[in-house]
Amino acid sequence: EPEVTQTPSHQVTQMGQEVILRCVPISNHLYFYWYRQILGQKVEFLVSFYNNEISEKSEIFDDQFSVERPDGSNFTLKIRSTKLEDSAMYFCATTIGLAGGKSYTGELFFGEGSRLTVL
Amino acid sequence: AQKITQTQPGMFVQEKEAVTLDCTYDTSDPSYGLFWYKQPSSGEMIFLIYQGSYDQQNATEGRYSLNFQKARKSANLVISASQLGDSAMYFCAMREGRSTGKLIFGQGTTLQVKP
Numbered sequence: 001e002p003e004v005t006q007t008p009s010h011q012v013t014q015m016g017q018e019v020i021l022r023c024v025p026i027s028n029h030l031y032f033y034w035y036r037q038i039l040g041q042k043v044e045f046l047v048s049f050y051n052n053e054i055s056e057k058s059e060i061f062d063d064q065f066s067v068e069r070p071d072g073s074n075f076t077l078k079i080r081s082t083k084l085e086d087s088a089m090y091f092c093a094t095t096i097g098l099a100g101g102k103s104y105t106g107e108l109f110f111g112e113g114s115r116l117t118v119l
Numbered sequence: 120a121q122k123i124t125q126t127q128p129g130m131f132v133q134e135k136e137a138v139t140l141d142c143t144y145d146t147s148d149p150s151y152g153l154f155w156y157k158q159p160s161s162g163e164m165i166f167l168i169y170q171g172s173y174d175q176q177n178a179t180e181g182r183y184s185l186n187f188q189k190a191r192k193s194a195n196l197v198i199s200a201s202q203l204g205d206s207a208m209y210f211c212a213m214r215e216g217r218s219t220g221k222l223i224f225g226q227g228t229t230l231q232v233k234p
Binding site: 043045115 | 221
């Protein structure tokens with residue numbers, strides 16, 4: 001069964017360092033998302049990405065964050081200068097898109113997550 | 120205001136019994152979707168079931184069913200014949216509109232299945 005894959009599964013970094021989290025979406029999916037889950041808390045939407053641009057972002061997604069799909073396969077989340085409060089599980093998610101830009105109304109496929117620990 | 124509310128932080132159920140996990144939502148959009156995800160201790164998010172706001176019948180997927188009461192704005196998850204492997208955190212989530220994968224999640228309910 002096709003799946004969303006994420007790397008690394010766990011990364012430990014020093015405060016102020018740059019971090020890049022990578023996601024390989026399901027091949028025919030067109031809509032990509034990043035979500036964050038601080039330990040013990042609910043999952044929060046960060047950003048949605050379609051047609052090589054951000055379509056929506058949350059208040060959490062400030063100037064320290066960026067996303068791109070540099071090579072047509074990987075979908076990356078970059079945190080420019082990490083802070084202690086960036087420690088969380090980061091989930092990539094994708095969904096299939098229909099012709100005309102209307103997204104499928106069913107399942108959102110999540111990757112297994114990348115756990116980021118900022119020291 | 121909370122858009123998705125899960126009022127049960129923790130639940131216990133005896134193996135082989137049924138359990139209902141509560142979820143209420145708030146939206147003014149007539150078109151929305153409701154999801155349930157399971158998160159075991161390993162951390163991944165596993166899709167369980169989906170209900171669209173215009174769906175006439177309650178969604179079912181194997182042992183999972185969604186008790187959708189639109190007027191009450193509730194979307195409770197029913198797990199029948201609980202198994203030890205069902206022990207996990209369960210999240211209810213909502214998508215507003217038909218063209219986005221942006222989900223709003225509830226706080227989650229931890230379910231423990233007792234042998």
